[in-house]
Amino acid sequence: MKDDNDAINSERRTFLGVAAGITAAAVAPGVILHTVAAAPRAEPVTSDVRWGLLIDTAKCVDGCSACVDACNHENGLNLQVMPAGESPQKWETQKAVWIRKIKLQDNQTGRVTTLPLMCQHCDDPPCVDVCPTGASFKRADGIVMVDRHLCIGCRYCMMACPYKARSFNHAEMHGQLTSVPRGKGCVESCNLCVHRRDFEQESTACVDACAAEGHHAIVFGDLKNPNSEISQLLNAMPSRQIREDLVLNTGVRYSGV
Amino acid sequence: MATVLKTCLVAAGLVWALAAQTVQAEEMKRYVVEGSRAATLPSCVEPTELMRRQHMEFIKHQRIATVHEGIRKEKYGLSGCVDCHISYSAERIPQPINQADQFCGACHAFAAVNLNCFDCHASVPNGTPLDAAAAHEAAGVAAQVQSHRDGEDH
Numbered sequence: 001m002k003d004d005n006d007a008i009n010s011e012r013r014t015f016l017g018v019a020a021g022i023t024a025a026a027v028a029p030g031v032i033l034h035t036v037a038a039a040p041r042a043e044p045v046t047s048d049v050r051w052g053l054l055i056d057t058a059k060c061v062d063g064c065s066a067c068v069d070a071c072n073h074e075n076g077l078n079l080q081v082m083p084a085g086e087s088p089q090k091w092e093t094q095k096a097v098w099i100r101k102i103k104l105q106d107n108q109t110g111r112v113t114t115l116p117l118m119c120q121h122c123d124d125p126p127c128v129d130v131c132p133t134g135a136s137f138k139r140a141d142g143i144v145m146v147d148r149h150l151c152i153g154c155r156y157c158m159m160a161c162p163y164k165a166r167s168f169n170h171a172e173m174h175g176q177l178t179s180v181p182r183g184k185g186c187v188e189s190c191n192l193c194v195h196r197r198d199f200e201q202e203s204t205a206c207v208d209a210c211a212a213e214g215h216h217a218i219v220f221g222d223l224k225n226p227n228s229e230i231s232q233l234l235n236a237m238p239s240r241q242i243r244e245d246l247v248l249n250t251g252v253r254y255s256g257v
Numbered sequence: 258m259a260t261v262l263k264t265c266l267v268a269a270g271l272v273w274a275l276a277a278q279t280v281q282a283e284e285m286k287r288y289v290v291e292g293s294r295a296a297t298l299p300s301c302v303e304p305t306e307l308m309r310r311q312h313m314e315f316i317k318h319q320r321i322a323t324v325h326e327g328i329r330k331e332k333y334g335l336s337g338c339v340d341c342h343i344s345y346s347a348e349r350i351p352q353p354i355n356q357a358d359q360f361c362g363a364c365h366a367f368a369a370v371n372l373n374c375f376d377c378h379a380s381v382p383n384g385t386p387l388d389a390a391a392a393h394e395a396a397g398v399a400a401q402v403q404s405h406r407d408g409e410d411h
Contacts, residue, residue: 044326139327147324148377176377178336178384183377198327 070209
């Protein structure tokens with residue numbers, strides 16, 4: 001599948017920055033249209049959009065885990081139970097997590113930054129390169145995910161991921177949510193709440209939870225739409241990719257790091 | 258003369274075959290479970306004959322369209338089958354659809370088909386509050402059924 005996720009390449013950004021001012025005025029009244037939600041998608045997703053997140057680490061609060069908890073709830077990760085006889089320490093490192101809170105400390109200045117780290121939805125995802133079955137794939141709209149019908153659980157993708165964003169599901173599951181099937185023997189990770197995407201909902205569970213806490217540290221949106229909040233913020237404030245040296249063109253960007 | 262006789266024989270044969278089929282159809286075991294929404298409806302998402310033989314093709318085709326292309330507005334979704342064919346116990350608790358006495362499970366047990374779909378997929382409507390509510394509403398059990406969303410009662 002060939003698509004063209006060149007959103008936020010720098011020349012294009014400069015160009016869009018100029019164009020944005022003009023189109024924004026014309027499109028603004030239409031914004032109301034987008035708030036009517038919940039229609040299931042009838043057409044295939046296209047590369048006209050590229051979903052992404054912008055995380056403002058200055059607003060991310062140390063000790064808060066609202067995004068992680070919301071993700072666990074939304075995706076049924078809280079349904080996992082520790083297999084009988086497993087040591088709790090081992091379980092801590094093995095249970096599936098789709099978002100982790102990370103703390104960075106600058107050893108010279110002592111400055112501490114906290115941030116949520118999830119699948120970075122790379123434009124050039126290493127997990128897709130290494131997958132022997134085609135289970136690890138990038139959807140046309142930029143979401144990197146696992147087709148669990150094809151996944152054989154080899155975990156190459158987990159080793160290839162520079163962000164440690166993927167988990168292997170070790171335990172048998174019960175009581176799964178209809179919208180998020182999950183099961184033993186497959187690799188899984190953040191899919192930008194794909195079940196919400198396809199029903200035209202506006203945000204992800206982590207974004208909603210962060211906003212509900214009053215932090216508003218995470219913004220979700222279309223990186224290719226110059227009028228989206230996320231594009232405008234990216235245009236206005238400095239942001240970085242984690243491990244930009246790998247040139248993966250991540251869909252998740254961080255400011256303040 | 259010979260041709261006329263042949264035609265008659267063929268015609269008679271056809272009539273016999275049709276009659277036999279009708280008898281067969283009446284005797285055929287049906288799997289739609291009492292108390293499911295499907296039991297109140299005249300037809301499946303495709304004619305019954307087609308569903309019996311080809312549901313697996315429909316579902317697998319749907320699966321690719323949904324997972325890879327994000328198409329959700331389709332009639333062959335697995336969660337759709339579960340919503341419509343699910344039945345409820347006397348206490349109005351939804352019965353896992355792959356159970357040997359339930360819709361998918363009973364026929365698969367008879368046909369010796371083993372599925373792993375429900376290792377991952379919810380075997381009862383257990384959705385986002387939205388679709389679970391709709392399913393329970395449709396089955397007339399909205400008040401009795403509690404969402405298992407948090408898995409606390411498992």
